[in-house]
Amino acid sequence: MTSSGSILWVIANPDPHSLSHSLYRHGVEHLRAAGHRVHDVDLYATGWNPVLSEADTLGASGATFSDRQRHATTQDTLPADVARQQRLVAESDTVIIHFPLWWYGMPAILKGWFDRVFTNGFAFGVRDRDGKVRKYGDGGLAGRRLLPIVTAGDRADALGPRGISGDIDDVLWPLLHGTAHYTGMLPLRPHLISSVNQVGADTYGDLAEALTGRLDTLGTEPPIRYRSLRGGDYTATHDLRPQVRPGEHGFAIHRLDSSNHPGLQHLRR
Amino acid sequence: MTSSGSILWVIANPDPHSLSHSLYRHGVEHLRAAGHRVHDVDLYATGWNPVLSEADTLGASGATFSDRQRHATTQDTLPADVARQQRLVAESDTVIIHFPLWWYGMPAILKGWFDRVFTNGFAFGVRDRDGKVRKYGDGGLAGRRLLPIVTAGDRADALGPRGISGDIDDVLWPLLHGTAHYTGMLPLRPHLISSVNQVGADTYGDLAEALTGRLDTLGTEPPIRYRSLRGGDYTATHDLRPQVRPGEHGFAIHRLDSSNHPGLQHLRR
Numbered sequence: 001m002t003s004s005g006s007i008l009w010v011i012a013n014p015d016p017h018s019l020s021h022s023l024y025r026h027g028v029e030h031l032r033a034a035g036h037r038v039h040d041v042d043l044y045a046t047g048w049n050p051v052l053s054e055a056d057t058l059g060a061s062g063a064t065f066s067d068r069q070r071h072a073t074t075q076d077t078l079p080a081d082v083a084r085q086q087r088l089v090a091e092s093d094t095v096i097i098h099f100p101l102w103w104y105g106m107p108a109i110l111k112g113w114f115d116r117v118f119t120n121g122f123a124f125g126v127r128d129r130d131g132k133v134r135k136y137g138d139g140g141l142a143g144r145r146l147l148p149i150v151t152a153g154d155r156a157d158a159l160g161p162r163g164i165s166g167d168i169d170d171v172l173w174p175l176l177h178g179t180a181h182y183t184g185m186l187p188l189r190p191h192l193i194s195s196v197n198q199v200g201a202d203t204y205g206d207l208a209e210a211l212t213g214r215l216d217t218l219g220t221e222p223p224i225r226y227r228s229l230r231g232g233d234y235t236a237t238h239d240l241r242p243q244v245r246p247g248e249h250g251f252a253i254h255r256l257d258s259s260n261h262p263g264l265q266h267l268r269r
Numbered sequence: 270m271t272s273s274g275s276i277l278w279v280i281a282n283p284d285p286h287s288l289s290h291s292l293y294r295h296g297v298e299h300l301r302a303a304g305h306r307v308h309d310v311d312l313y314a315t316g317w318n319p320v321l322s323e324a325d326t327l328g329a330s331g332a333t334f335s336d337r338q339r340h341a342t343t344q345d346t347l348p349a350d351v352a353r354q355q356r357l358v359a360e361s362d363t364v365i366i367h368f369p370l371w372w373y374g375m376p377a378i379l380k381g382w383f384d385r386v387f388t389n390g391f392a393f394g395v396r397d398r399d400g401k402v403r404k405y406g407d408g409g410l411a412g413r414r415l416l417p418i419v420t421a422g423d424r425a426d427a428l429g430p431r432g433i434s435g436d437i438d439d440v441l442w443p444l445l446h447g448t449a450h451y452t453g454m455l456p457l458r459p460h461l462i463s464s465v466n467q468v469g470a471d472t473y474g475d476l477a478e479a480l481t482g483r484l485d486t487l488g489t490e491p492p493i494r495y496r497s498l499r500g501g502d503y504t505a506t507h508d509l510r511p512q513v514r515p516g517e518h519g520f521a522i523h524r525l526d527s528s529n530h531p532g533l534q535h536l537r538r
Contacts, residue, residue, distance in 0.1 A: 014322045015334045050377040053283045065284045103383050104447030108319040112377025158507035161518045166442055173435055178373030238427035249430045250519035
């Protein structure tokens with residue numbers, strides 16, 4: 001990452017004394033010391049309202065809710081809290097999404113950050129010169145990087161390639177592919193901190209070091225490479241063409257890199 | 270389903286004039302006419318607070334947030350709105366979760382229903398006589414059925430087995446496996462209503478009929494069969510044993526039924 005990189009760090013954790021908050025403060029300081037501009041948004045501390053509702057589209061017209069959201073975006077009448085977050089996203093090179101895994105997804109307060117901020121006309125529903133909607137590998141947020149930092153009570157194996165909870169990359173498909181890739185962002189491999197309830201003073205230092213090591217390569221590490229909609233691999237109805245990985249199913253068929261676990265590639269099909 | 274079946278229908282949609290609300294009213298009436306007891310919870314209409322916070326564990330003790338949530342559950346000091354929803358879940362045979370697919374997951378208001386209602390000591394963290402935690406095929410909600418009803422702007426193919434958005438069963442893994450199966454509930458195949466923005470007066474009748482047809486088999490249709498933690502297929506660290514589907518990855522390896530698309534089984538490995 002260049003020294004002028006602009007980073008938005010969004011954290012959702014209800015406990016300001018949590019391990020997550022310690023790592024968050026450490027990480028933000030580390031990035032600033034390295035010369036990056038960092039905006040940080042603590043959703044619990046700021047009392048973020050996560051409920052997307054008709055209140056977000058007051059005065060906007062359109063037949064469907066999505067149409068009204070689009071109209072509010074393009075006529076610049078979104079609520080001030082949403083507009084401010086959109087500016088922060090627009091100004092960033094990298095967005096860090098930091099949360100505890102609750103029911104194998106984001107806490108509601110964070111899910112609702114995406115619901116309200118990633119509006120039609122801003123993050124998606126944006127068209128190219130030919131009038132085609134830019135999505136899946138292109139979109140309103142094209143080129144920005146997205147790094148999930150995830151804390152989990154599960155042990156690491158349970159969220160590994162054959163773990164009972166599902167591989168963390170697959171579990172986070174809605175964020176990595178359905179949100180980041182869909183809007184043109186480059187999803188980075190999740191930074192997973194497992195067994196959080198077993199972390200003691202003796203292991204905290206290792207976790208902090210692993211995190212800063214990860215942050216140091218934020219701008220240069222290769223993102224997960226999903227197939228793009230316009231790359232020729234999909235049919236007009238958005239099905240993977242029969243000749244591409246014929247007969248196979250599962251999320252892996254949508255990746256151009258065969259695995260995000262380099263050491264395990266030989267185990268993967 | 271027996272005529273005495275008790276059903277909880279939870280809907281999250283910000284637009285009371287939406288297709289979803291029409292289908293919801295139609296479905297609830299249909300179930301009642303068939304003799305079922307139905308409790309319905311409209312999260313937007315009731316102004317549900319989806320943010321799990323320290324306010325939910327006031328007066329409870331414990332080192333971690335999860336410990337305090339457990340203590341509040343067992344000492345019966347959860348907020349009244351949460352306690353009421355827990356009673357509705359406890360009294361139900363089937364829980365219907367009805368929502369529009371936003372960023373390939375639930376709207377925040379619904380995600381926060383799970384975050385706040387499915388507490389430690391109620392839905393999970395419950396132990397058997399031997400002191401083992403009941404989870405993945407067993408848990409605090411064992412035996413209840415869970416049916417997701419999902420509306421999506423995507424066309425059907427995009428959410429099919431080889432669709433760019435991912436198979437809807439895989440996309441909803443956090444709900445079907447990570448939440449339902451994890452707490453002992455029996456997940457039913459999602460009832461997907463795709464291309465919702467293209468539905469007109471001419472096609473509404475077909476959608477309503479497909480829904481009531483589905484509701485008529487709610488109590489008898491076979492649920493998705495995921496492997497249970499105690500069934501012998503997993504190691505002590507919750508990894509699938511090497512001899513079970515050796516070398517394979519992806520969510521499919523955790524299913525006992527090879528597919529939820531009977532007509533496509535021959536295509537699946």
